[in-house]
Amino acid sequence: MSKQRKVIFTITMLYTILILYFLFFAFGRMGAAERTTGYTFIFLPDSFFKLPTISDLLHPTLMDFVGFGNIVAFIPYGILILLLYRTTFLRFITMFFFSILVMETIQALSFLGSFDINDAIQNTLGAAVGFGAYKLGVRSKNNWRNFLITAISCMVLLLGVWGLCGIVDKASTKEEGPFVAINELMDSSGNSSTGKSLNSFKISAQNVKPHYNMYGVAGGNSETFTYSYKEKIIFSLYYGIPEPTDYSGSIRVSVDGREVLTSSGEVQRSDPDLFPAIFEIPIEAGSELTITIEGNEKIWDVGYRKMKYLWN
Template sequence: MTTQQRKIVLAITACYTLMILYFMLLAFGRTGTVDREAGYTFLFFPLDFFRLPSLSDLLLHPTVMDLVGIGNVAAFIPFGLLIPLLYRISFIRFIALFILSILAIETIQALTMLGSFDLNDVIQNSIGAAIGFGAYKIGFRTTSVRRNIVVTGISVVILLGGVWGSFGIFNKAYVQELGPFVALSELKDSSGNPAMGAKPYSFKVGGQDVEPKHNVYSAGGNNVETYTYSLGNNELYLYFNYGIPDQENLRGSLSISVDGQEYLSVSATDERQEPEISSLYVEQAKELTITIEGNEKVWDVGFREMKYSWNW
């Protein structure tokens, strides 16, 4: 590399570094939120660094978090290309210094309340830098600048695609996702008997037509009715709708408990005159108890269990 080329690369590196620092410390209205922060935020457990969106999701239904995840990797690829161009450095030394630098910036973000210290970001940023370094090692092997740039660009795409695919495999293998919806009426109660609860039928709540798809639970002819089901000690999300049908007295209540702990308790005086749609997260659900009093109705009760892909 000639002296002139080195100066150009150095200028590009400096400008790009300043731009990254601006986005990490000052952009997105960070300075305007300092006074509203309650305190320092340190996230030391990497919850989702492997959760990169699929290509179809990114192209058809991109979300802010999808773009942030990809950006956290892609934005730091240039450092893996530029630093080795300026200095002869081994990968181990490069990635160690890079990680220390990112850790320092993340700490500054938290201590100045301009963001949070997130180990997830450190991992994603470092992966991006590692991809860039690998692409540099593959691409810059000749004296032809044009050829080196082309091969390096292709290498970046291939390495990024490989990491993306690896993360997808890891995600499928080791991360739990929501399983299919299971209606409560498909289960047996805690005594092993077929599930109770009326078959779906239509009614109105607050003038809105309600057409349950799976089940309807009510007190029936009793003042109070209790339904109990075994859920197998699983992590899950419980879904249900409830309300008091029109032309019936606004009298009743609903209680939902899991393993003796009450997760929901509502009465007719607390409810709006419209169907209520609710969901509950339960870390470990062994036994579900639904207690219905008066004219309250609960319908389309079911759950989606958190499962690994091999358990589906």
């Protein structure tokens, strides 16, 4: 083995020891292992493309560093292995991926971590970036020139992978769409009750102007409204008792019989700074939402936002 090859081999071994330390002992893994009672195996890839954004890195958390480090930390292997052995990309990436799977399995079985296929894919992406950078950079006998081009290629390919992962993340993540007002709710008699838009009123000395609709009951009675939707939505409404008031009134909201909101005039009297209040909740497809209003309680701007993909 040549002197240069021995140096590269030593660097590879030392770097591997460093990586193994982070895989098995860093981040309090030893203490966590003592509290772990079961194995964790994640076999389905679903989040390997969820890398921190530029805005995340301006105020990074530990998980941001871990997510980005899963790729960056393994880039050197794509360069070091090629400096030691001649191999094709397919053979290299296959052997590297299976090696990472072995490490992930040991992590899970030793309770020093979990088997996470997403981590394995991110690690392999990093090694692939290093492999590509080496192939682009090492093209002459000038070592300094090769080093510079390889370093630049690493940054370009990493930015490319980062950007591609961001595009995939955006395309595969549902976000809230525009607000859609619900202008008809089913009342307790089974008829459609139309929400009316009224003039502005005051709650806790604040001027309130409903933009879309308003529901209430007359004469201090009680009324129950129901609503169901075939798709998953984010349901929302505003509520409160307009002034002047004796704070007689209340509101209850249930989803499939499970109460998710209850409020009364006494709550508004004791803590007026919370009103007018907004209520928002995700509703699963096919669920039935029930709203019961009593007394002078009012709800307005009742509606939802549909969860949809960016490309919809």
